[in-house]
Amino acid sequence: MRSRNPVFSRRGFSRDNGYAGFNAAPQAGGPAVGTQQGNPYAQGGTSAQPTGNPYAQNPYAQQDVRHGAPQAPVTTGGVMTMDDVVARTATTLGTVVVTAVLSWLLLPVDEANLNKSYGIAIGAGLVAMVLALVQSFKRRPSPALILSYAALEGVFLGVISSAVSTYIADGVVAQAVLGTMAVFAGVLVAYKAGWIRVNRRFYGFVMAAALGFVLLMAVNLLFSVFGGGDGLGFRSGGLGIMFGVIGIILGACFLALDFKQVEDGIAYGAPREEAWLAAFGLTLTLVWIYMEFLRLLSILNSSD
Helix, strand or coil: CCCCCCCCCCCCCCCCCCCCCCCCCCCCCCCCECECCCCCCCCCCCCCCCCCCCCCCCCCEEEECCCCEEEEECCCCCECCHHHHHHHHHHHHHHHHHHHHHHHHHCCCCCCCHHHHHHHHHHHHHHHHHHHHHHHHCCCCCHHHHHHHHHHHHHHHHHHHHHHHHHCCCCHHHHHHHHHHHHHHHHHHHHHCCCCCCCHHHHHHHHHHHHHHHHHHHHHHHHHHHHCCCCCCCCCHHHHHHHHHHHHHHHHHHHHHHHHHHHHHHHCCCEHHHHHHHHHHHHHHHHHHHHHHHHHHHHHHHCC
16 A cells, blocks of 8 residues: 655555555446445455456455465455544544644743744654655555644644744635645545546556656755745745645645545455555545645735
8 A cells, every 4th residue: 555645646545556546436336335246345255356346356365375366354344434544534633733743832842842843743754754655665554653643743833833823824824724725625525526636647647747746846855955035935935836736736635536446446356454554544634635725824824
């Protein structure tokens, strides 16, 4: 499983799948979930791979080399449901929110403590990024790893949000939260209504745009670190506003990809533990959108 964060590669719930749902959708009147062809997690059967199923290669089943038939799954925790995804996502996001609030309260950003709080926040953010990368390359989800990432990411967000609220505008954080919630709700409605069609072309376009965006931001950061000031100006002024809007739009596109992965995982009977990966990906994307909103609103308020 690769992470769903725009910085990382976004493949399906299994590393061998390609992108979930981009192979072939279930055919009307075809095999039902639970049959050998319709369910990649069904026990027994022949060695032939089922067709039209992005979960055809099951990383949770062992292969009997003597008979060429898959044995029973290594884990037997049931299949993923929407309730599982909602519960795991609520737990992960709740961890981010709780630690963000605690860091806001316990790590003040006044002149006497600003450097110390910033140091802790940057350290937490870097460790969170490493944990996210580790989970992105793991074959199976690790709830402890995902929740540790969420806790450290919350520390980073709490301090940064407190600093923005203190030194730029008092209401920016609330506006960024509301903006993130609005984007999530809007994309969900558009996806369920069929206004957004997630296919290979959509995926390729979004990935190409995200790669270009991240590279530009990395170059801007390098110029900012070694040259001082705002680097190439991609995060300030008119260009900063434009790239902030682009970042939010990219986040919305990745939300659509997240929804597609969740939908396909449920439809094809992914293992229940894969709900943690769905929660991980949704959290990464929502954090991305929140940070882009916070940056955009900061630019708008600083130019008033």
